[in-house]
Amino acid sequence: MQVLGIETSCDETAIAIYDSKLGILSHCLYSQIDLHNKYGGVVPELASREHVLKVLPLVKKALVEAKTEFNLLNGIAYTIGPGLMGALLVGGTVGRSLAYSLSLPAIGVHHMEAHLLALMLEENTPEYPFLALLVSGGHTQIVNVKAPGVFKILGESVDDAAGEAFDKIAKILGLPYPGGPALSVLADEGDSGRFQFPRPMTDRPGLNFSFSGLKTFTLNTINSENMDEQTRADIARAFVDAVVETFVIKCKRAINETGIKQLVVAGGVSANKQLQKALISMFNQEGGEVFFPRDEYCTDNGAMVAYAGYLRIKKGQNDTLSFIAKPRWPLEDI
Numbered sequence: 001m002q003v004l005g006i007e008t009s010c011d012e013t014a015i016a017i018y019d020s021k022l023g024i025l026s027h028c029l030y031s032q033i034d035l036h037n038k039y040g041g042v043v044p045e046l047a048s049r050e051h052v053l054k055v056l057p058l059v060k061k062a063l064v065e066a067k068t069e070f071n072l073l074n075g076i077a078y079t080i081g082p083g084l085m086g087a088l089l090v091g092g093t094v095g096r097s098l099a100y101s102l103s104l105p106a107i108g109v110h111h112m113e114a115h116l117l118a119l120m121l122e123e124n125t126p127e128y129p130f131l132a133l134l135v136s137g138g139h140t141q142i143v144n145v146k147a148p149g150v151f152k153i154l155g156e157s158v159d160d161a162a163g164e165a166f167d168k169i170a171k172i173l174g175l176p177y178p179g180g181p182a183l184s185v186l187a188d189e190g191d192s193g194r195f196q197f198p199r200p201m202t203d204r205p206g207l208n209f210s211f212s213g214l215k216t217f218t219l220n221t222i223n224s225e226n227m228d229e230q231t232r233a234d235i236a237r238a239f240v241d242a243v244v245e246t247f248v249i250k251c252k253r254a255i256n257e258t259g260i261k262q263l264v265v266a267g268g269v270s271a272n273k274q275l276q277k278a279l280i281s282m283f284n285q286e287g288g289e290v291f292f293p294r295d296e297y298c299t300d301n302g303a304m305v306a307y308a309g310y311l312r313i314k315k316g317q318n319d320t321l322s323f324i325a326k327p328r329w330p331l332e333d334i
């Protein structure tokens with residue numbers, strides 16, 4: 001069975017083809033980073049227009065690279081939420097129309113469920129139930145994944161998402177958009193001992209997160225220091241250390257509260273090497289196992305959408321002819 005996946009929820013146009021016997025046959029991605037960089041963040045209308053231009057040429061490229069063709073496909077999947085309304089409408093419209101014209105099943109996919117399922121494309125996968133730390137530009141959640149498609153959110157950010165906080169601090173430090181990867185590299189040059197930033201909401205029970213206070217604390221530090229190169233790196237380091245340790249504390253708490261000892265980390269921020277190192281070290285001490293997708297499946301990609309769609313199409317699911325794009329769509333409501 002072959003499923004074509006279309007991802008256009010934000011600033012990446014990504015297409016992939018998943019084959020149930022062979023795995024991912026091709027995955028193609030066009031990143032709009034250069035387009036949005038000069039504005040310091042994603043401009044939704046520009047994102048939609050760029051998706052319109054890129055989506056069909058990328059579909060063709062993915063078919064060629066997979067050495068397949070439209071009439072060998074068995075279904076089409078596309079992200080319908082959460083994300084930017086206009087951007088979601090582009091991928092959804094193209095995907096649903098292609099499926100109709102080819103008389104194929106069509107399935108609208110939840111972006112965060114797809115992120116989570118990206119890990120299942122790796123060799124080593126967890127057993128259900130497992131915990132998931134979902135960390136992207138729009139989401140920060142700890143989830144109990146009870147069974148395929150059955151989620152219970154144990155905690156989430158009450159304000160900014162982790163990726164958003166990374167991007168905002170990076171912007172203040174003069175780093176290019178998207179700031180997460182660049183901030184992580186700068187932090188590697190910094191000294192861990194120089195500044196001590198708060199670990200938000202770790203001094204009270206529960207699994208929720210908050211990053212806006214940490215953001216303000218970081219901004220105040222920037223404003224009160226003489227910002228030479230080393231200070232920039234030391235502040236980046238203190239910020240990354242604070243975010244990473246907060247995640248480690250909360251993940252450890254989630255393990256203790258649920259007794260579930262396997263954790264999947266997914267979404268763009270899961271590509272962060274400092275976070276990966278700290279979580280691996282925590283699991284080495286505590287027992288259990290932590291899983292990360294390969295780098296290109298941490299950030300937005302088409303492979304995760306093709307695979308998430310395959311799982312539903314295989315069960316016989318098929319959307320009606322119309323679809324509703326859902327910019328906000330809680331994971332528990334799938």
Ligand code: KG4
Pocket residue numbers: 010135136137138139162163164166167178179180181184267268269270271272273298299300
């Ligand atoms: O999942 P994703 O590609 O798109 C959304 O669904 O939002 O996540 C993008 C976010 C951005 O905020 C980006 O700065 C962050 O993930 N990110 C990182 C790293 N790579 C991507 N943050 C920290 N360290 C990284 N290495």
Ligand code: ZN
Pocket residue numbers: 111115136137267268299300
């Ligand atoms: Zn994403």
